[in-house]
Amino acid sequence: MPELILHHYASSPFSEKMRLVLGYKKLAWHSVVVPAILPKPDVVALTGGYRRTPVLQVGADIYCDTALICDVLEHVQPEPALYPPALKGVSRIFAQWADSTLFWAAMAYNFQPKGTQHVFGSLPAAAAQAFAEDRKAMSTNLIRLRPADATSAYRSYLRRIAHMVDEHDYLFGLDPCIADFAAYHPLWHTRTQVPPLAGILDATPSVGEWMARMAAIGHGTMEKFDSGAALEVARRADPLPPAEKMLVDSAFQDDHGIALGTRVTITPETFGTESTAGVLLAATRTHYTLEREDPRTGVVHVHFPRIGYVLRKVEGG
Numbered sequence: 001m002p003e004l005i006l007h008h009y010a011s012s013p014f015s016e017k018m019r020l021v022l023g024y025k026k027l028a029w030h031s032v033v034v035p036a037i038l039p040k041p042d043v044v045a046l047t048g049g050y051r052r053t054p055v056l057q058v059g060a061d062i063y064c065d066t067a068l069i070c071d072v073l074e075h076v077q078p079e080p081a082l083y084p085p086a087l088k089g090v091s092r093i094f095a096q097w098a099d100s101t102l103f104w105a106a107m108a109y110n111f112q113p114k115g116t117q118h119v120f121g122s123l124p125a126a127a128a129q130a131f132a133e134d135r136k137a138m139s140t141n142l143i144r145l146r147p148a149d150a151t152s153a154y155r156s157y158l159r160r161i162a163h164m165v166d167e168h169d170y171l172f173g174l175d176p177c178i179a180d181f182a183a184y185h186p187l188w189h190t191r192t193q194v195p196p197l198a199g200i201l202d203a204t205p206s207v208g209e210w211m212a213r214m215a216a217i218g219h220g221t222m223e224k225f226d227s228g229a230a231l232e233v234a235r236r237a238d239p240l241p242p243a244e245k246m247l248v249d250s251a252f253q254d255d256h257g258i259a260l261g262t263r264v265t266i267t268p269e270t271f272g273t274e275s276t277a278g279v280l281l282a283a284t285r286t287h288y289t290l291e292r293e294d295p296r297t298g299v300v301h302v303h304f305p306r307i308g309y310v311l312r313k314v315e316g317g
């Protein structure tokens with residue numbers, strides 16, 4: 001089994017999604033706790049610019065975005081499946097909705113003034129201000145719902161989820177699939193990080209019962225790890241050769257007219273649009289791989305999903 005290093009922090013919803021998937025697959029992993037706001041020098045040494053959380057490191061291979069990390073973990077440990085064959089299409093589409101529309105409605109609800117007061121009330125004013133400024137700067141291309149509109153949308157989404165878990169223990173049947181992990185983490189954030197606002201969950205008791213089943217999955221076997229040691233792991237390792245990459249596909253799919261070997265950047269479409277630059281090594285139907293070099297890590301391969309990311313050629317590169 002490869003050594004899995006998750007770079008994450010406790011209060012991050014997308015990190016909780018990954019911690020639970022690691023638990024569902026009964027995996028052992030190393031935990032590197034990263035800062036919630038910039039600067040993140042050790043994260044950026046690995047990713048080359050990407051600053052969102054979490055990131056999965058396997059030696060000198062760095063996997064960005066939970067959609068791609070879930071694919072990697074499915075490959076590493078196929079059972080129990082995140083994408084059962086009969087639900088392959090619908091579960092991914094549902095998960096994408098949950099990771100975007102549901103997530104942002106929940107966040108706009110959670111970070112209304114009462115939630116912000118709870119999260120930051122006990123911190124020095126400067127820390128709260130630094131967080132607010134960091135998130136404002138990250139919010140490129142993002143339309144934030146106003147709290148009242150977010151509340152209406154969130155209530156509706158919770159009722160819809162309730163209709164699903166009224167029928168069976170998990171969203172699409174007797175077992176969890178990727179849809180459950182994606183829908184759970186924004187609600188987990190409401191319940192655990194902003195308890196004064198968690199009353200919104202009371203109107204749908206079956207959602208609360210489903211959340212308890214999800215929480216019971218646990219986080220697998222976690223061992224604390226140091227970010228400096230993680231950089232050293234990357235520096236000592238060579239990126240895996242193409243045939244051993246923990247990704248399902250390798251065939252080149254050229255949608256941009258950009259040849260492999262070209263110097264490119266990859267940029268998230270919204271929220272945290274710091275780019276990673278490197279040489280395009282793979283552009284498959286599902287993901288991109290860039291090769292880059294950093295004095296602290298040596299040569300690393302950084303992987304991104306296609307969906308949600310912008311690929312550009314570096315002019316003159």
Ligand SMILES: N[C@@H](CCC(=O)N[C@@H](CS)C(=O)NCC(=O)O)C(=O)O
Nearest residue numbers: 012013014036051052053065066067
């Ligand atoms: N699509 C990304 C979204 C990740 C994301 O937005 N993560 C939040 C934390 S839950 C984040 O990066 N916040 C800012 C930060 O941690 O720097 C994924 O699935 O990994």
